[in-house]
Amino acid sequence: MSRLKDRSSRHDAFFRKAREQGFAARAVFKLEDIDKKLGLLRAGDRVLDLGCRPGSWLQYAGQRVGAHGKLVGIDRLPMPSEIPNARIVIADLYEITDEVLVGDLGAFDVVLSDMAPDTTGIKSTDQARSAALVEEALNRASRLLAPGGAFVAKIFQGPDVELLRKRMQTFFATVKLVKPEASRKISTEVYLAGKGFAPAST
DSSP, rough: OOHHHHHHTOOOOOHHHHHHHSSSSHHHHHHHHHHHHHHOOOOOOOEEEOOTTTTTTHHHHHHHHHHOEEEEESSSSOOOOTTTTEEEEEEEESSHHHHHTTTTSSSSSEEOOOOOOOOOOOHHHHHHHHHHHHHHHHHHHHHHEEEEEEEEEEEEEEHHHHHHHHTTTTEEEEEEEEOOSSSOOOOOOOOEEEEEEEOOOO
């Protein structure tokens, strides 16, 4: 992060609030907003967090699912974790098997993805890379979600948003496009959220 961005974050209300409440990043309030609007997380849920570093989404999910819930997070980079009931997998999502992620849980009730690509500054390239991450996350969710499950993924606004929204409609009873309050106004990020997962018939 540049010094300019760092200074901006330090004066950001969500940044300060996250630090005061012990969360690893301000992004926690994006998930909280989506959860409050759509009712994603419940006590006892099994949750998969794709691109989990630095851990604020896992922290929030852990609070929501409680002592009987289970959390699995995956990221390419190591992260410290003292989150109860959380298993952290250090790996590239494109290289890891479904079996390693799900372990003995059988399936997940919620799959989350706050993944963002390495950006180039070229809008069309960054949008395409973001969409590719969402597509991979959705592929995983379609194989690992339990019936009735939920899915949330960040995507940069662009032509692929509508295509992915329509694809999600083949798996989920309801699909919403959400711009959380904690998203910066200048950011092109939005979140695709699906509820009521039903595996595609074969």
